[in-house]
Amino acid sequence: MTSPTSAPTLYRATYLHTPRNPFTHPDALDAQSDGGLLVQDGVIRAAGPFADIRAAHPDAPVTDLRGGLLLPGFIDTHVHYPQVRVIGGLGLPLLDWLDQCALPEEARMADLAYARGVARDFIGGLIGAGTTTALVFGSHFAGAVDAFFEEATRTGLRAVTGLVVSDRLLRGELHTTPQRAYDEGRALIERWHGAGRNLYAVTPRFSLSASEGILDACAALMRDFPGVRFTSHVNENTREIQTVRDLFPGARDYLDTYERAGLVGRHSVLAHNVHPTDRELSVMAAHRCTAAHCPCSNSALGSGFFPLRRHLDAGVHVSLGSDVGGGTGFSLLKEGLQAHFMQNLMPGGVPLSPAHLLYLATLAGAEALDLPHTGSFEPGRAFDAVHLNPAPGTPLDAVFRHAASPERALAAAFATGTPADVARVWIGGDTVLGS
Numbered sequence: 030m031t032s033p034t035s036a037p038t039l040y041r042a043t044y045l046h047t048p049r050n051p052f053t054h055p056d057a058l059d060a061q062s063d064g065g066l067l068v069q070d071g072v073i074r075a076a077g078p079f080a081d082i083r084a085a086h087p088d089a090p091v092t093d094l095r096g097g098l099l100l101p102g103f104i105d106t107h108v109h110y111p112q113v114r115v116i117g118g119l120g121l122p123l124l125d126w127l128d129q130c131a132l133p134e135e136a137r138m139a140d141l142a143y144a145r146g147v148a149r150d151f152i153g154g155l156i157g158a159g160t161t162t163a164l165v166f167g168s169h170f171a172g173a174v175d176a177f178f179e180e181a182t183r184t185g186l187r188a189v190t191g192l193v194v195s196d197r198l199l200r201g202e203l204h205t206t207p208q209r210a211y212d213e214g215r216a217l218i219e220r221w222h223g224a225g226r227n228l229y230a231v232t233p234r235f236s237l238s239a240s241e242g243i244l245d246a247c248a249a250l251m252r253d254f255p256g257v258r259f260t261s262h263v264n265e266n267t268r269e270i271q272t273v274r275d276l277f278p279g280a281r282d283y284l285d286t287y288e289r290a291g292l293v294g295r296h297s298v299l300a301h302n303v304h305p306t307d308r309e310l311s312v313m314a315a316h317r318c319t320a321a322h323c324p325c326s327n328s329a330l331g332s333g334f335f336p337l338r339r340h341l342d343a344g345v346h347v348s349l350g351s352d353v354g355g356g357t358g359f360s361l362l363k364e365g366l367q368a369h370f371m372q373n374l375m376p377g378g379v380p381l382s383p384a385h386l387l388y389l390a391t392l393a394g395a396e397a398l399d400l401p402h403t404g405s406f407e408p409g410r411a412f413d414a415v416h417l418n419p420a421p422g423t424p425l426d427a428v429f430r431h432a433a434s435p436e437r438a439l440a441a442a443f444a445t446g447t448p449a450d451v452a453r454v455w456i457g458g459d460t461v462l463g464s
């Protein structure tokens with residue numbers, strides 16, 4: 030751990046970050062081809078051209094990271110802990126994939142020893158991909174959620190997660206009751222919310238599997254513990270949406286099932302939203318909640334094309350999620366590329382620049398989770414960072430060595446970068462991967 034009086038370190042690197050939102054600010058990307066970041070006690074104290082930072086801090090020891098790219102740590106706003114071992118169930122639509130791939134594996138999380146192994150695999154995968162903060166869909170079993178928080182604490186990951194609750198239409202062993210959902214949620218919140226870097230997220234799986242009683246229990250937790258986050262799924266798949274319509278005949282639409290319970294707000298992150306109505310988009314914007322876009326999952330499960338243009342026009346905040354294991358891996362570089370592809374291919378898609386992709390993979394997540402100390406390299410923020418340094422002889426290394434600008438190198442990182450290119454990862458100034 031970094032002590033409160035540690036000496037500063039000056040990191041010298043080609044770095045890029047988006048201190049602003051490129052969807053609303055034209056010059057949002059800050060790219061330094063020879064940059065300096067002065068870090069003390071895990072916090073960025075100064076940032077800019079290396080020569081300027083060096084002149085102001087002539088005695089700080091320098092860590093030379095030139096040759097690669099230094100980016101803010103990635104922020105994954107939708108990813109399922111119990112699904113890491115079932116990545117790759119391709120070719121099934123959502124409800125069949127849940128029945129055949131995801132839910133049998135999620136039932137195994139009742140076994141605490143099994144859950145501990147999954148927590149290690151999962152968090153290792155996240156950090157190995159350069160993810161430093163994640164909003165994680167937890168397990169239906171409280172013991173497995175404890176195991177997750179323990180592993181997050183051990184590794185240093187910034188984790189936001191909670192008990193997943195449902196009381197119908199899954200499998201019996203994954204069902205709970207409203208009272209138990211409240212009681213177990215309360216105990217987990219008291220143990221983990223605000224402990225170290227951990228935060229709690231109230232998590233009904235989706236309205237299809239959650240009665241009004243369960244949603245009310247979730248709302249009670251949100252009321253009793255202000256500051257906990259909320260996450261669920263919405264509008265992912267047309268068959269799912271029709272089923273929710275049938276289950277909630279009094280609701281105006283899918284979002285309304287959450288809205289009526291008081292679950293839509295500034296701290297709500299709803300995954301997918303591939304098929305929203307205009308009313309839902311305007312309500313999401315008014316409540317400043319986030320849509321977590323998961324492009325690899327939407328492609329793998331054939332869920333559809335995310336209407337990014339309609340979200341932006343309505344003023345809905347959008348962030349990025351890998352949605353492992355419906356998604357195909359932990360890399361937010363890959364998610365950025367897939368988002369780019371899908372917007373390119375769909376009528377009325379939004380052309381996404383490297384700055385947009387970087388923003389979606391970093392600051393957008395910090396904004397979604399209301400974590401203003403993460404997401405960029407602005408002074409005052411935590412030093413959460415990923416150093417991409419491809420092995421000599423790889424195509425990405427060739428592009429990096431010949432790139433005309435840092436922005437071109439960033440585009441190549443999204444186009445062809447993988448976790449194999451992640452050389453080092455820091456969270457709050459602590460090295461959590463590499464050396």
Ligand SMILES: O=c1[nH]c(=O)c2nc[nH]c2[nH]1
Binds near residue numbers: 131262265326
């Ligand atoms: O992509 C998804 N993955 C899931 O595990 C899930 N559960 C409900 N809805 C879901 N969508």
Ligand SMILES: [Zn+2]
Binds near residue numbers: 107108166300352
């Ligand atoms: Zn999901």
